[in-house]
Amino acid sequence: MNTPFQKREVEDYERKRYRGLDQKLVHAKEKRILQKIMKKIADNSSWVLDIPCGYGRFSSLLLEKSLFLVSCDLSFFMVKKAREKNEDMGLPLGVVADGKLGLPFKRGSFDLLLSMRFFHHLHQREERKAVLEEFSRVTKEWLILSYYQINFLHLLQRKLRRGIKKSKTRIKMVSRREIEKEFQEAGFKAVRIFPLFRGIHSHHIALLKKS
Numbered sequence: 001m002n003t004p005f006q007k008r009e010v011e012d013y014e015r016k017r018y019r020g021l022d023q024k025l026v027h028a029k030e031k032r033i034l035q036k037i038m039k040k041i042a043d044n045s046s047w048v049l050d051i052p053c054g055y056g057r058f059s060s061l062l063l064e065k066s067l068f069l070v071s072c073d074l075s076f077f078m079v080k081k082a083r084e085k086n087e088d089m090g091l092p093l094g095v096v097a098d099g100k101l102g103l104p105f106k107r108g109s110f111d112l113l114l115s116m117r118f119f120h121h122l123h124q125r126e127e128r129k130a131v132l133e134e135f136s137r138v139t140k141e142w143l144i145l146s147y148y149q150i151n152f153l154h155l156l157q158r159k160l161r162r163g164i165k166k167s168k169t170r171i172k173m174v175s176r177r178e179i180e181k182e183f184q185e186a187g188f189k190a191v192r193i194f195p196l197f198r199g200i201h202s203h204h205i206a207l208l209k210k211s
Contacts, residue, residue: 002098004075014055014081026196026203027057030116033194033205034058034144038065041112041142041207049110049138050092051099052118056082062114063089070110074098099131105138112142116205120148120171125182132186141210143188148173148202149195173202183208 005013018027038061046067050058053071059082062069069092071082079094086092097103099118113135122128135143150173174182176193183190188208196203 002074002100005078006075007077010055010075010077010081018057026201029196030146030203030205031058031061033196034061034114036194037144037205037207038062047110047112049103049105049113050082051097051103051113051115052078053082053092054078054117056085056092058114058116059086059092060089063092066112069093070095072097072099072103099134100127103134103138107137108140110139112144113139115143115145117146119145120173120203123170123172128182129185132182132188136187136210139210143208143210144205145208146203146205147179149179149204150175151200151202153200171202179206184211187211 018024047070048062048066048068049070049072050062051072053059053073055078056071059069059071063086071079071092072095073079073082074096076096079096083091083094095104099115100122115135119128119131122131135145148171180190183206187210189211191207191209193204193206195201196205
């Protein structure tokens with residue numbers, strides 16, 4: 001069962017999550033990839049949905065390229081933080097919703113949907129299928145989605161880290177063949193898939209277009 005972040009948890013997450021050197025490198029690389037993608041598609045992306053928006057890590061990047069941004073998350077306090085984070089650029093609209101249960105938007109409401117660091121928390125194929133179909137319903141054309149592709153070096157790293165830090169976080173890694181099949185079944189074509197750090201990290205960012 002999902003438990004929404006509360007106010008103090010959001011503040012702690014924003015302060016600590018990308019504080020370490022390794023995570024700073026991850027954040028910088030993710031941002032560079034997204035900037036590259038946005039240059040390719042931004043002209044046709046006036047309405048953008050960021051789900052889950054978290055504390056608004058990519059809000060400024062999206063606001064630079066879009067006229068209307070909707071920040072959506074399971075946590076009210078995450079949405080609030082995302083809206084407040086870039087007040088000087090104009091407040092995004094805010095919506096609280098659980099992406100696993102469906103989205104409160106009409107078909108084709110958005111030109112672009114961004115979903116970072118959500119998909120690898122969906123461990124069942126049926127869950128991923130339902131989410132992808134809902135994403136397909138609400139976007140007219142583009143979906144940028146991150147996922148974890150099977151990488152045995154990264155699996156070993158996470159296993160060692162769990163042994164040291166006793167982390168309870170579990171992620172789902174899928175094969176390239178499996179994920180592309182799931183994209184196709186939901187009506188998307190993979191235009192390009194960007195590895196975060198090829199060969200050593202499982203995180204990939206896919207640019208998808210409705211077929």
